[in-house]
Amino acid sequence: MSDERAKQPPEISTSTISDEELAEVMEREKGELERTWARPRGLHGWLIDTDHKAIALRYIVTAFVFFVLGGIEAALMRIQLARPENHFLSPDKYNQIFTVHGTTMMFLFAVPIMTAFGIYFLPLMIGARDVAFPRLNLYGYYVYLIGGILLYAGFLLNTGPDAGWFAYVPLSGPAYSPGKRVDIWAQMITFTEISALVGAVIVIGTTFKMRAPGMTLNRLPLFVWAQLVTAFMVIFAMPAVMLASSFLASDRLIDTHFFNPAEGGDAILYQHLFWFFGHPEVYIIFIPALGFISPIIITFTRRKIFGHLALVLSLISTGFIGFGLWVHHMFATPIPQMGQSFFTGASMMIAIPSGVQIFCWIATLWGGKLNFKTPLLFVLGFFAIFILGGLTGVMLASVPLDLQIHDTFFVVAHLHYVLIGGSVFPLFGAFYYWFPKWTGRMLSEWAGRLNFWLMFIGFNLVFFPMHQLGLHGMPRRVYTYLPETGWGMLNLIASIGAFILAAGVLVFIVNAVWALRVGAVAGDDPWAAESLEWAVSSPPPHYNFHNIPVVHGRYPLWQAPEDAPVVRGLSTTKRETLVTSVLDAQPELRFEIPGPSIWPLMVALATGVTFIVGIFTPWAFLVGAILAGGALTAWFFGDPNYENRPGHDTEEKSETVVPPGELQPKEV
Amino acid sequence: MSTRTIIDVSELPHHEFDTYDPVWWGNNFLLAIETSMFAILIATYFYLRQNFTLWPPPVAQLTDTLRPLPELGYGTANTILLVLSCIPMVLTDRAARRGDRHFSQIGLVIAIACGVAALVLRSFEYAAVYFRWDSNAYGSVVWFLLGMHMLHLLVLTTECVLVAIWIFTREFDMKHRVDIVTVALYWYWVVGIWLLIYAIVYFTPRFG
Numbered sequence: 001m002s003d004e005r006a007k008q009p010p011e012i013s014t015s016t017i018s019d020e021e022l023a024e025v026m027e028r029e030k031g032e033l034e035r036t037w038a039r040p041r042g043l044h045g046w047l048i049d050t051d052h053k054a055i056a057l058r059y060i061v062t063a064f065v066f067f068v069l070g071g072i073e074a075a076l077m078r079i080q081l082a083r084p085e086n087h088f089l090s091p092d093k094y095n096q097i098f099t100v101h102g103t104t105m106m107f108l109f110a111v112p113i114m115t116a117f118g119i120y121f122l123p124l125m126i127g128a129r130d131v132a133f134p135r136l137n138l139y140g141y142y143v144y145l146i147g148g149i150l151l152y153a154g155f156l157l158n159t160g161p162d163a164g165w166f167a168y169v170p171l172s173g174p175a176y177s178p179g180k181r182v183d184i185w186a187q188m189i190t191f192t193e194i195s196a197l198v199g200a201v202i203v204i205g206t207t208f209k210m211r212a213p214g215m216t217l218n219r220l221p222l223f224v225w226a227q228l229v230t231a232f233m234v235i236f237a238m239p240a241v242m243l244a245s246s247f248l249a250s251d252r253l254i255d256t257h258f259f260n261p262a263e264g265g266d267a268i269l270y271q272h273l274f275w276f277f278g279h280p281e282v283y284i285i286f287i288p289a290l291g292f293i294s295p296i297i298i299t300f301t302r303r304k305i306f307g308h309l310a311l312v313l314s315l316i317s318t319g320f321i322g323f324g325l326w327v328h329h330m331f332a333t334p335i336p337q338m339g340q341s342f343f344t345g346a347s348m349m350i351a352i353p354s355g356v357q358i359f360c361w362i363a364t365l366w367g368g369k370l371n372f373k374t375p376l377l378f379v380l381g382f383f384a385i386f387i388l389g390g391l392t393g394v395m396l397a398s399v400p401l402d403l404q405i406h407d408t409f410f411v412v413a414h415l416h417y418v419l420i421g422g423s424v425f426p427l428f429g430a431f432y433y434w435f436p437k438w439t440g441r442m443l444s445e446w447a448g449r450l451n452f453w454l455m456f457i458g459f460n461l462v463f464f465p466m467h468q469l470g471l472h473g474m475p476r477r478v479y480t481y482l483p484e485t486g487w488g489m490l491n492l493i494a495s496i497g498a499f500i501l502a503a504g505v506l507v508f509i510v511n512a513v514w515a516l517r518v519g520a521v522a523g524d525d526p527w528a529a530e531s532l533e534w535a536v537s538s539p540p541p542h543y544n545f546h547n548i549p550v551v552h553g554r555y556p557l558w559q560a561p562e563d564a565p566v567v568r569g570l571s572t573t574k575r576e577t578l579v580t581s582v583l584d585a586q587p588e589l590r591f592e593i594p595g596p597s598i599w600p601l602m603v604a605l606a607t608g609v610t611f612i613v614g615i616f617t618p619w620a621f622l623v624g625a626i627l628a629g630g631a632l633t634a635w636f637f638g639d640p641n642y643e644n645r646p647g648h649d650t651e652e653k654s655e656t657v658v659p660p661g662e663l664q665p666k667e668v
Numbered sequence: 669m670s671t672r673t674i675i676d677v678s679e680l681p682h683h684e685f686d687t688y689d690p691v692w693w694g695n696n697f698l699l700a701i702e703t704s705m706f707a708i709l710i711a712t713y714f715y716l717r718q719n720f721t722l723w724p725p726p727v728a729q730l731t732d733t734l735r736p737l738p739e740l741g742y743g744t745a746n747t748i749l750l751v752l753s754c755i756p757m758v759l760t761d762r763a764a765r766r767g768d769r770h771f772s773q774i775g776l777v778i779a780i781a782c783g784v785a786a787l788v789l790r791s792f793e794y795a796a797v798y799f800r801w802d803s804n805a806y807g808s809v810v811w812f813l814l815g816m817h818m819l820h821l822l823v824l825t826t827e828c829v830l831v832a833i834w835i836f837t838r839e840f841d842m843k844h845r846v847d848i849v850t851v852a853l854y855w856y857w858v859v860g861i862w863l864l865i866y867a868i869v870y871f872t873p874r875f876g
Contacts, residue, residue: 012680016671132690201697209690213675235697239705243712247812256801256808258712264719264805269712276708550675563670569678578677579690588688590680629826636830 012587014565022566026546032572037129037542040596048596050134051542052119055141057438059116062141063109066148070104071505073097075498078462082495084483094479095162096181100155102165103185106281107192108148110423114288115199117430118227120438122203124533125221127212127551129544129570129577130593132205135600135635140198142604147191150612154184161185164477166278167248169259169270174252183252183615189245190611193238196284200231200238207231210577211585212532213567214551221531221554222305225312226291229319233280233287236323241277244270254618268333275326283322285419287315289426290357293379296426296433297364298555299529300376306363307356308554314353314360321350331402340399347397354390358383373527374448378429381456385421389414392467407477410470416463428455428508435512436526440538441519447511454504461497465490530555548578551585599635606631683842685765685849695850699857702820706861709813710868716805723873724798724806736798738810738870743796746789747866750859753782757855764848769840772848776832779855783825790818797869813865820858827851 017025039049049055076097080089089097123131131137154160161181163172172182207220207228220228247258248270257263259270298305305311324346327335335343361383370376392414396402405411428451435443474487481487525534535557536544548567553559570576570590579589610624686692717723726733760775793814799807831851834844 013676015674015676017674019670019672022672022674133694136694197701201694201701204697205690205693208693235700236704239701240708243705243708247712247808250801250808250812254802256812257803257805258716258808260805261719263803264716264725265808266716266719266805269715272715273708273712563672565673565675567675567677569676569680579688582687587675587677587680589684590677590682591690592682633830637834 029572030546033543033546034541036571036573036575039542044598045596047601048138048598050130050138050594050596050600052123052131052134052137053438053540053542055134055137056116056120059112059119059141059144062145062148063113063116066104066108067113068505068509069152070101070109071502073101073104075502077101078495078498080479081481081491083492084481084485084488086480089479091479092162095477096155096158096160098477099161099164099167099185100151103151103161103188105419106165106285107188108144108151110285110419111192111196111281112144112199113427114230114285114423115196115203117288117292117434118203118230119199121434121533122206122224122227123210123544124437124536124540125224125531126207126210126215127532127545127549128206128210129548129575131202132210132593133202135594135597136198137202138597139600139604140195140202142601143191143198143607144195146604146608146612147188147195150184150191150608151188154181159184161188166274168274169248169251169267172248173259174255177252180615183249186245186249186252187611187615189241191607193242193245194607196234197238200234203227203231204235208582209579210591211580212545212549212551212578213580213585213587215556215585217583219551219554219556222294222308222311222315223291223531225315226287226289226294229315230284230287233284233319233322237277237280237284239277240273241281244273244277247273249614253614268330271330271333272326275329276323279326279329280322282418283318286422287318289382289423289430290315292426292430292433293361293382295529295531296375296379296429297361299433299527300371300373301364301368302371302528303364303368304555305360307360310356311360314356318350318353321346321353325350328397328402331399332406344397344399348394351390351394358387373432374443374445374452375429375433377449377452378425378432381452382421382425382429385417385425385456385459389417389419389421393418405470407475408470409466409474409476412476413463413466413470416459416466420459420463425455428452431508431512433527434533435515436522437533437538437540439516439519440522441515442522442526443511443515443519447507447514451504451507451511454500454507456504458497458500458502458504462494462501463497465494465497469494525557530558532556543575597635597638599631599638602631603628603635681842683846685846689846689850691846692850692853695854699854702857703861706816706865709809709816710864713809713813713868716809720806725804727798737873738798739796740870741796742789742792743866743870746786746793747862749782749786749789750862753779753786754856754859756782757852761849761852764845764852767840767845769835772840772845773832773835776828776835776848780825780828780832783821783828786821787818787825790814790821810869813869817858817862817865820861824851824854824858827854 037051039045039051039054076089077094080086080094119131119137123129151160159179159181161167161184163177163182163185167182167185170176172185207224211220247256250256251259251265257265259265259267261267294305294311325343327339327343328347331340331343361379392410396405396411396414432443432448435441469487469490472485472487474481474485481491522538524537526538527534532549532551533540535549548570549556549560550565550567552561552564567578567587570578571592575593575595576590577593578587579591580587606624606627609627610620613620614624683689722735724736724738726735728734756775756778760772760779763769763771763775794811797807797810797814799810801808801811828851831844831847835848
């Protein structure tokens with residue numbers, strides 16, 4: 001502490017106070033703090049609320065709804081494929097369903113729900129009162145929601161995209177996909193990518209500038225590291241797909257020739273642009289899930305993690321190597337052999353940081369007294385499934401093998417092992433782990449185990465046979481197959497597995513609804529965990545922390561001394577949070593965070609009009625720019641918190657209300 | 669009776685320039701996004717070039733073939749204008765830092781005039797490219813490059829107008845002084861990235 005204090009700028013003074021006195025002052029401030037941070041009421045209030053916890057929960061619920069919809073689509077496909085020459089779905093419906101399934105799971109479920117966990121827990125884990133840009137956060141949610149509604153509105157109107165979730169040209173181009181189906185896909189991409197980019201900027205801004213004093217980068221929780229690496233990947237990867245989808249849309253709408261070989265365009269260019277995003281995307285989904293695993297393992301082994309530094313470096317190197325893999329999706333295109341070798345090497349190299357992390361976690365688990373609660377079960381399930389998926393990944397990195405099984409069910413099996421094993425299992429572990437923090441109620445442990453085993457058995461039953469089917473030559477994305485192929489039995493097993501997997505998800509939903517009504521009350525810290533989010537009540541107060549904590553180590557709650565210092569002096573009448581320096585988290589500013597506002601919704605609606613009407617006419621972009629410009633102007637000129645504090649006036653007045661005057665240094 | 673140390677931050681400022689302010693970081697990451705967008709767009713430009721033996725593609729005339737290189741006039745004038753526009757912007761930036769409201773206002777007005785002039789010049793640049801966006805892939809990617817940059821010019825100029833309205837009609841507060849410094853950074857970025865695009869669109873077809 002002493003040398004830290006020496007480095008502090010002169011504006012910060014320290015003093016001491018007795019615990020009793022502190023409690024008394026806090027009690028006095030509490031009402032005012034609650035009023036300042038109160039969430040606006042009613043429907044209007046719901047639309048303008050910028051609380052990061054509320055927005056994150058909306059993200060999570062919305063993404064989960066899309067997960068269920070995507071799951072229903074998967075079940076429909078499994079019914080269709082259960083036996084040869086089935087006529088449950090028409091070929092056209094089947095095309096739409098597998099496209100919408102893939103699109104939903106990648107863009108409307110996986111990326112947003114991972115961002116949502118970051119938005120919920122970042123401020124709580126680093127000791128801030130909200131994220132860095134709360135209104136931008138609200139805007140990001142609305143844009144995402146509009147994108148999701150657009151996709152499903154199209155789907156229900158029989159205008160669902162049908163060219164696969166990566167919409168390769170020339171199939172998706174104007175010549176082979178007339179109508180508006182692919183345009184809906186392209187604009188949905190625009191919406192979800194805007195939302196993801198906004199989320200990334202928020203995550204980085206919050207992590208860099210809003211950490212509690214003492215939380216140097218060296219002490220940053222692994223969860224936050226994972227979110228940070230992901231956010232950087234989003235920043236460099238997402239622009240590629242925005243360009244790909246914009247080029248595609250403009251080829252279709254205003255006759256540009258980016259992908260038209262007749263006029264010098266290039267269909268392979270689309271694949272490069274898509275996969276330059278698409279491969280990092282896998283890690284954008286996977287790395288946050290790695291961030292769930294570490295805290296769960298720490299909590300249920302009650303140990304410090306083995307190899308903190310190695311884990312952080314693995315996350316960062318995964319982030320880098322993840323950008324050098326995209327061509328392995330394109331081994332079936334004419335790529336120079338040198339290029340193929342490079343990308344084979346890089347694809348095998350990515351196994352190294354993944355392996356390092358798995359060994360660090362095993363070392364932490366090894367010889368520990370494990371507390372086998374549901375979250376840990378899901379983490380152990382992750383090990384089993386993800387390692388299998390990783391192994392087939394190394395296989396697919398080999399060009400000859402890849403050519404042989406390209407676009408077969410082997411690839412379908414691989415990608416589901418990696419994504420469901422790598423992301424969905426840790427995600428369900430995270431649901432069980434953090435549900436008490438969101439709701440104040442515990443999920444049933446008994447139902448949790450049932451949920452885990454149904455999902456684990458069901459998952460392997462669906463996807464393991466697909467390896468075999470792929471090796472037997474069954475191509476992906478066919479709506480049916482002939483009895484003579486002999487694929488019927490394995491397909492039937494997979495279809496039965498799908499329903500067991502679905503039953504597992506159903507158990508979770510019932511468990512969650514049950515817990516909300518009659519679940520055991522959780523208390524602040526039901527798992528006796530180490531990170532800061534467990535220091536506040538469940539669910540947390542709107543302002544998160546009454547006093548910004550001071551962090552003493554990588555495991556703040558386990559390492560907090562009895563008389564841990566606290567930060568005082570933030571306003572109780574304005575939404576202030578502490579801004580600190582990037583590396584050492586030295587206090588720098590009392591930053592006023594904007595409160596509720598209607599303008600994020602308005603700008604999101606303007607964005608929606610722009611891109612949805614833009615499917616039909618390019619003039620929408622002119623009109624949309626004017627609408628968005630108008631809404632942004634109003635956003636700019638609005639007082640930061642005007643909707644929220646009718647009683648309070650601006651700067652001068654609230655300056656005098658700042659209470660620390662009551663907190664003159666008193667030696668006790 | 670146990671005691672606690674209190675770190676009293678009530679004297680800390682609300683806003684400070686550069687790395688202190690979250691807005692500065694947010695703006696910089698926006699620029700990082702846009703930089704990677706332009707990097708990929710430029711990669712697209714060169715990727716498409718591989719499909720052409722002559723870039724830009726030749727046009728058959730009655731007796732001859734014409735290689736329609738983009739005309740340098742408007743683009744060069746625009747480049748000079750944009751580089752010069754950095755001068756008022758640097759002065760505005762400095763004025764905002766030292767708290768000189770009057771000087772900031774003058775600088776912003778000049779910068780806005782430059783921005784509007786650059787937008788007007790840009791609209792002539794499209795005509796200086798021989799092809800339309802729907803002629804061929806060359807036309808598509810050049811129009812897209814010019815258009816994406818124009819979009820940033822437009823957003824930038826609008827931002828300057830908003831900030832200017834604020835400091836003319838409301839107060840010259842610290843929050844908006846930080847905004848001016850941040851907008852200035854955006855300005856330098858737009859000019860800097862244009863130098864790259866200018867060199868690529870106008871000169872790489874001429875050399876090589």
